[in-house]
Amino acid sequence: MVSERRFEVPTWNHIYNMLIDLANRVRANAFEPDILVGISRGGWIPTRVLSDLLENPHITSVGLEFYIGVYETTREPMLTQPLSVSVSGKKILLVDDVVDTGKSAMLIRAHLDREGAKEIRILTLYYKPWSIVIPDFYSKETSYWIVFPWEIKETLKKMVKKCKEKTEPVVEATSRLIRAGVSKELIERLLNETS
Numbered sequence: 160m161v162s163e164r165r166f167e168v169p170t171w172n173h174i175y176n177m178l179i180d181l182a183n184r185v186r187a188n189a190f191e192p193d194i195l196v197g198i199s200r201g202g203w204i205p206t207r208v209l210s211d212l213l214e215n216p217h218i219t220s221v222g223l224e225f226y227i228g229v230y231e232t233t234r235e236p237m238l239t240q241p242l243s244v245s246v247s248g249k250k251i252l253l254v255d256d257v258v259d260t261g262k263s264a265m266l267i268r269a270h271l272d273r274e275g276a277k278e279i280r281i282l283t284l285y286y287k288p289w290s291i292v293i294p295d296f297y298s299k300e301t302s303y304w305i306v307f308p309w310e311i312k313e314t315l316k317k318m319v320k321k322c323k324e325k326t327e328p329v330v331e332a333t334s335r336l337i338r339a340g341v342s343k344e345l346i347e348r349l350l351n352e353t354s
Contacts, residue, residue, distance in 0.1 A: 166339035167303040169284075174307070177284050177298040178205060182212035184296050185252065190280055192252035196221060198267055199240060201256035204309055205284060209254060219244045221267055236263045238270060247275035257285040257305050261292030268292075311341055312349045319350070 169177075185192075195215060197206030199222040210218045222240025251271055258264050264281055271279050285305050286297040306314045318332035333346050 165303045166306055166335055167301060168306045168311070168336065168340040169308070170340070171308055174205075174284065175208065178208045178212060181282055181284075181296050181298055182209055185209075185213060185280075185282065188296075190252070190295075191250065192280070193217060193249035194219060194244065194246060195252045195254055196242070196246070196267070196271070198223065198253065198255040198263060201307065201310075202254045204307075205256055205282075206254040209252070209282070213252075221270065223263055223266060236266045238266060241270070242274060245274070246271055248277050250278045251276045251280070253279055253281045255281075255283045256307055257287070258283045258290045258292055258294055258297070259287045261290035264290075264292040264294070306336065306339065306341070311336075311345065312352070315346060315349050 192213070192215065195206050195210055195213070195218045197203045197218065197220040199220045203220060206218050206220065210216060219242060220240065221238065221242055223236045223238050253264065253267060253271065255264065258281070264283075268279055268281070280295040281292065282296040283294045284298050286294055286300050287302060288300055315332065315336065318336075319329050322329050322332050329350075333343075333350070336346060337343050
């Protein structure tokens with residue numbers, strides 16, 4: 160049941176502060192990446208912000224598919240968008256919003272290795288304690304489902320769909336998000352958009 164899940168909805172300010180702290184830790188570890196690689200789609204925005212904070216304009220992304228719903232994944236992640244630049248002989252900062260199972264990070268790390276990356280470090284905003292990968296840099300360990308500001312509509316839509324499939328009231332989904340910090344007005348507006 161959707162209502163049994165615990166959510167965290169970080170604000171833009173909180174995320175930005177997390178990224179400032181992470182950028183400072185990257186510098187404190189004397190790691191100077193040649194390229195920042197964001198795992199799409201969740202890693203796009205953190206990668207762009209880190210590019211600014213680390214004053215490194217060399218960014219790219221790789222794509223994969225893994226999550227199909229809230230707390231739902233396919234069996235294994237699948238690479239859907241390979242690198243668009245060469246990473247051969249380069250130091251890479253691999254960026255994502257959260258490492259949950261760790262399977263995505265492992266898949267992309269192996270891809271970067273095959274492409275000849277010299278060194279790979281992983282940075283995420285959040286780290287789940289059951290992950291098979293511990294990022295080199297992360298801001299917070301959590302067991303909550305994280306709903307980032309850039310994915311509220313997508314999450315709400317999936318939650319509403321699940322409620323309808325289980326013939327549960329939609330209020331089950333919306334009340335969880337409201338308690339986690341999403342405004343009632345925003346949810347109502349997004350519900351109107353998705354109907």
